[in-house]
Amino acid sequence: MQAARSAHDVYYGANGLAAINVGGTTIHSFAGIGFGTDPIGKLIAIVRKNREARERWLRCKTLIIDEISMLLGGLFDKLEELAREIRVNPKPFGGIQLVLCGDFFQLPPVMRRDLSTGIVPL
Secondary structure (H helix, E strand, O other): OHHHOOOOEEEEEOOHHHHHHOOOEEHHHHHOOOOOOOOHHHHHHHHHHOHHHHHHHHHOOEEEEEOHHHOOHHHHHHHHHHHHHHHOOOOHHHHOEEEEOOOOOOOOOOOOOEOOOOEOOO
16 A cells, blocks of 8 residues: 555545554544544534644545444435535545445444433534
8 A cells, every 4th residue: 555655645544443444544544533522513613713724625535434334324315514614625525536335344432322212412
């Protein structure tokens, strides 16, 4: 993977171990969104105020995510909308090329449920 790297390629994992394996960081850290549980409007505001996170989004040409099956669908949707808003580009993921890796037949991520409602919070 080292030979294929470019200054604008970004390598991330859906979790810490996956991030270490690809020589990157977690997608949460790249995005500047913490756990990503806030509503999308608040996440956009957070990233707009964070110069470093905003610049990472603007510089990114290719986003490579390992262990994609560990990323919740709702968070993936938030990242997609965040990319379009920060990059001011209506294309999917704001025009960033995505490379998604992992075992697509893997079990879904283990998550905490609100025992009173049975709902998994995003």
